[in-house]
Amino acid sequence: MKCYEYEGKKIFKDYNICVPKGQLVKNEKKAVDFFKELSTPCVLKAQVLSGKRGKVGGIKFVDNLIELKNNYEKVKNMKIYGEKVKNILLEEKLNIKREFYLGITIDPSVKGPVIIFSSEGGMDIEKIAEKYPGEIIQYNLYGDMKKYNFYDMLSSFNFDNKLMLRLGDVMNKLTNLFFEVDASTVEINPLVLNEKDLLIAADSKLVIDNSALFRQQALNLEKKSENISPFTKRAKEAGLSYVPLEKKGNVGSIAGGAGLAMATMDTIRYCGGRPANFLDVGGGVSEGKMSEALKIVASRKNVRGIIINVFGGINNCEFMAKGIEKAIEEDKIEKEIVVKMRGHFQERGWKILEKLNIPIIKHGTTEEAVELLMRNLEGGQSNNVSSS
Amino acid sequence: MSVLVDENTNVLIQGITGSQGKTHTKLMQEYNVNLVAGVTPGKGDEKIYGVPVYNTVMQAKNEHQIDASMILVPPPFVYSAACEAIENGISLVVIITEHVPIQDSVKITRLSQKKNITVIGPNTIGIISPGKGKVGIMPGYIYSEGNIGIISRSGTLTHEISSNLTYKNYGQSTCIGIGGDPVIGLDFIKALKLFLKDPETELVVLIGEIGGTNEEMAARYIKNTNYPKPIYSFIAGQTAPEGKKMGHAGAIVSKDMGSAQSKIDALKDAGVKTFDTLEELIKSIEINF
Numbered sequence: 001m002k003c004y005e006y007e008g009k010k011i012f013k014d015y016n017i018c019v020p021k022g023q024l025v026k027n028e029k030k031a032v033d034f035f036k037e038l039s040t041p042c043v044l045k046a047q048v049l050s051g052k053r054g055k056v057g058g059i060k061f062v063d064n065l066i067e068l069k070n071n072y073e074k075v076k077n078m079k080i081y082g083e084k085v086k087n088i089l090l091e092e093k094l095n096i097k098r099e100f101y102l103g104i105t106i107d108p109s110v111k112g113p114v115i116i117f118s119s120e121g122g123m124d125i126e127k128i129a130e131k132y133p134g135e136i137i138q139y140n141l142y143g144d145m146k147k148y149n150f151y152d153m154l155s156s157f158n159f160d161n162k163l164m165l166r167l168g169d170v171m172n173k174l175t176n177l178f179f180e181v182d183a184s185t186v187e188i189n190p191l192v193l194n195e196k197d198l199l200i201a202a203d204s205k206l207v208i209d210n211s212a213l214f215r216q217q218a219l220n221l222e223k224k225s226e227n228i229s230p231f232t233k234r235a236k237e238a239g240l241s242y243v244p245l246e247k248k249g250n251v252g253s254i255a256g257g258a259g260l261a262m263a264t265m266d267t268i269r270y271c272g273g274r275p276a277n278f279l280d281v282g283g284g285v286s287e288g289k290m291s292e293a294l295k296i297v298a299s300r301k302n303v304r305g306i307i308i309n310v311f312g313g314i315n316n317c318e319f320m321a322k323g324i325e326k327a328i329e330e331d332k333i334e335k336e337i338v339v340k341m342r343g344h345f346q347e348r349g350w351k352i353l354e355k356l357n358i359p360i361i362k363h364g365t366t367e368e369a370v371e372l373l374m375r376n377l378e379g380g381q382s383n384n385v386s387s388s
Numbered sequence: 389m390s391v392l393v394d395e396n397t398n399v400l401i402q403g404i405t406g407s408q409g410k411t412h413t414k415l416m417q418e419y420n421v422n423l424v425a426g427v428t429p430g431k432g433d434e435k436i437y438g439v440p441v442y443n444t445v446m447q448a449k450n451e452h453q454i455d456a457s458m459i460l461v462p463p464p465f466v467y468s469a470a471c472e473a474i475e476n477g478i479s480l481v482v483i484i485t486e487h488v489p490i491q492d493s494v495k496i497t498r499l500s501q502k503k504n505i506t507v508i509g510p511n512t513i514g515i516i517s518p519g520k521g522k523v524g525i526m527p528g529y530i531y532s533e534g535n536i537g538i539i540s541r542s543g544t545l546t547h548e549i550s551s552n553l554t555y556k557n558y559g560q561s562t563c564i565g566i567g568g569d570p571v572i573g574l575d576f577i578k579a580l581k582l583f584l585k586d587p588e589t590e591l592v593v594l595i596g597e598i599g600g601t602n603e604e605m606a607a608r609y610i611k612n613t614n615y616p617k618p619i620y621s622f623i624a625g626q627t628a629p630e631g632k633k634m635g636h637a638g639a640i641v642s643k644d645m646g647s648a649q650s651k652i653d654a655l656k657d658a659g660v661k662t663f664d665t666l667e668e669l670i671k672s673i674e675i676n677f
Contacts, residue, residue, distance in 0.1 A: 108570040108600045112494045143495070182491055212489035214464060245629065258568060259542020259597050262625040263666065269627045270665055278628070283486060311547040313513055314408070314484075314525050342551060343527040344415065363555040366548060367667035 001208045004047045006089045007221055008186075008204030015177045017170060017188075018200045022091030028072045031090055035068050040092050044071055047087040048080045049224065051205070056080055061093060094202055099190035101128055102171065103205075104141065104178045106185075113141040113178060115171060119157055121190035143179055147172050166199050181219060182212030231296050238292040241280040244300075249276025251373065252297035254290075256281050256310040264309045264366055271370045276303045283314040290323025291330070298333045305336035305377045307370055312343025321349035325356060336376045340369040389588040390517035391537065391562040391579075392480055392506065393456065397521045400445070400454045400478070401426045402469045403461035404436050408484075412460065412525050413437050419528040421521050424452040427469075445476045456480035456523045458514060466510065467492040474505045482523045483509035483567075493571040500573055507573030513543035513565040518550075524565065526550075534559015536673070537583040539576055540595035541568050541602070545624060545666075549593060552670050558677070561589040570599075576606035580615065591618050591677055593669070594660070598625035598648050607654035618676075619660045620669050623648045 003011070009019040021038060024047070025031035035042055046058035053059060058080050060071040078085045099121035107114045118128050118136045129136055139153050150168035159167065170191065178186050187205035194200055208216055228236070235242030241258065245265070251273035255261035261280040268275040277300065281293050297306055310320055320341065327333060339353055340361040353360050359376070361369040399416065403409045404426025413436050416423045425440055425448040432443035442448040445457070457473040459466060459482065466488045473481045474496070481500070488510040500507040508515055514524020519533035526543075530551035536558055540546040543565045550563055564579050566572055576594065583589045596603040603623065610619065626648040652662050663669040 106490055106494070106570060108602065109605060111497045111571050113491075142498075179491065182489055184490055209490050211463060211487040212491065215489075255544070257542055257544030259540070259595070259624045260544035260548060262597060262628055263542075263545055263548070263622075265628065266624060266626045267665055275627065311544050312527055313543060313547060342530055343547065346527075363551070365552050365665075365667045365670065367665050 001210055001213060001221060001224065002049045003204070003206040003208065003221060004049065004087070005045060005204050006047055006087065008206035009201065011177065011181060011206065011219065012188075012201050012204055015173045017173050017177070018198060019204070020091040020094055020200060020202065022089050024087050025072075025090045026087070028069065031068060031072050031088070032065065034090050035062070035065065038092050042068070043091050043093050044068070044075050045089040045091065046075050046078060046080055046085040047089055048083045048085060050081040050083055053080050058085070094192050094200060095195040096190075096192050097195060097197075098193040100167070100193070101125060101189050102174060102191050103185070103187035103189065104174060104183070110140055114138050115141050115153070115175065117153070117167075117171065125189070141175055141178070145172065145175050162197065163193070166197075170199050181206075182209045182216050183207060184209045231299070234292070235279070235296050238289055238296075239282065240289065240293050240296070241278075241282060242296065243278040245275050245277055248302050249274045249300070250302055250304045251370075252276045252279075252300055252303040252306040254279045254281060254293045254297055254306065254308045254310070256285070256313075256315060260309060260311075260366075264307060264370070267366050267370045268307065271367065271374050273305075273370065273374055276300050281310065281315070285310075285315040285320055285323070287319050287322040287326055290320045291326040294324055294327035294333065295331050298327070298331060298335055303335065305338070305373045307373050308337065308339040308341070309366055309369060310339075310341050312341070312345055312349070315343075316345050317341055317343055317349030318345040318352070321352035324358070325352055328356060336373060338369050338373040338376070340364070340366060389561070389586050390520055391564070391582045391586050391589070393515050393517045393521050393523055393562065395520040396422070397455045397480075397523065398422045398424045398453050399521075399523055400424065400448055400452075400457045401439075402428075402445070402457055402459045402473065403465075404428055404439065404441055405431045405434060406460060406462075408460045408525075410436055412458075413439055415525075415528075416522065419522055421523075424454065445472045445478070449476055449478075454478055456482065458523050459483045459485060461485060463487045463489065467496060470496045470507065471499060474499050474503050474507070477503070477505070479505060480523065481505060481507045481573075482512065482514045483507065483573075484512060484514060484525055485509075486511040486568075488569065490569070490571055493569060497571060497573050508564065509567040509569075509572060511569045512567035512572075513546060515562065515564045517562045518560050526563075526565075530554055531563060532559040534561065535588055535590040536560045536677075537586070537589035537592045538563040538595070539579040539583075539592065540565055541597050542595060542624060543568070545595050549595060549622075549666055549670070552666065553673070556670065556674060558673060561586060576602050577609045580606060580609065584615065584617065589617065591620065591673070594619055594621040594655075596621065596623045596651055598623070598628055598651070599646050601646060603651040604654045607651075607658040607660065610655075610660060611658035615658075620673060621655050621660045621662045622666050622669050623651045623655075623662070626664070
């Protein structure tokens, strides 16, 4: 789960990583009150999950009350990359002497977390890597890091002793945070050195591993009202992994497993169709879950045919077939369907589908199944497709 | 011969008393797997389809020879279960469970490296040497005995390619689902090394997908070692739009590496045959093999 900047900073504070003085300001009056309290130039920051908000005006510097009032509503009413601004963070403006980059993420190629530091900050790490390739260090992290490990990592830079100690300290704290809150990514960019030679996290990017949320309840993270369509929301509630693709997509797909779901999409395109969606039913598919999956894909307006491509491995073919039956009966689905299904309890599953007169690919490939669907669509059998 | 699993592999199921545990106990017995014991803390002395249940792995080990463990416990309990199997020196640990916290996977992987234990997964269907044995949840009858080794990140694509090959009378030596998570134990390179040494495996099918750099690293290994066995490959997600997360598969298209094209280019450069669809891959096997 992605955290808002203010949530990340709250957690930074818990780990004694300095952040600018700031407050979430729910309305203009609160903003004015806090601005007066700080009595210093400030910055209004839209709290959204997407990056690069500064580029579209999601960050505004305000030096006086007039500027604050002028900009508060502006930022509040913004939509940033499709995401509505729910909250604004008002913070003191930092006096920047120098900017650094510090981040920790999981690197699959080393099967563990890596810490990345650069003596240049304030831009994307990809850009830093491009522009200042010599100014980046990257090291593997282990669960039992000591402060001296970080001092050693910093030895390739010619920092004065005081700065080296302070940077090592922030690295150590961020490492502890990373492990303890089950982060999959944490980033401070920029990490600012201010006029008093203090290191302050000017921004926060924190992603908590979704699979670990069960043991991170204490973080009390805000539920994110994701910018998703009603279909996606419905799919999520049913425990399905659903990604809508092009609106004009004419072939819907339901598959078991992310790999097969992607391969099914690829095959639809390969056979001349336009994939409307990605849908992975995942494991533990009940009758109800499969039924929801089919109802969701079938209710897509431009979808004329649907390919269902599943295995009875962790799932059960009989339950899945019953789910298909349920959806067709309850939603009166008349779109062309081809099912490719085999595995545990396949005979029982096939029997149910045969009764419904749904074409089944019992032994063939995904391509055969998609080709059959495309043929059936062309063959005019799709005349009875409802126009809803 | 086969890889990691054969007719002599004695298997333990951790989490045998859960609904998945019970189902797969029965299915493994139907496949004639030497399923010798199960473990569920607090359920010692029970029996699942005749298989004795123990409270701990050590207690099971005291009574039985155990070569492999299949872990079917819910995500919060995987870390402890996997460590228990590794600490007890069970040489093959297969973690079927999905949604394991990634930092737990990191710790499990590191411990397994230290103790020289092979961990497959998490988030995998497991491993099968058709006709001999399996430590996994795949339906055995869609697989068949033969000379093609299969390595795949995706479980259902392993089913797909194997069932299609089986239908066309091409059997498999061993099929390994290495798992769909970003951090996994056994990876493509380790699997390729195992197949290299297996005389029964004459051809390897490598099924990748977008996200991560596992395929690119495998390509480098294949090129550097001049891998002597033919490798046929398919990458899923070629039409996935950039930046969209496709399920839990760690399949995120981001940097230069990780895209379908990057993987296909790297594999081609290493002399691997790559295909647009699995159907084409199978047709090519029919022509050349």
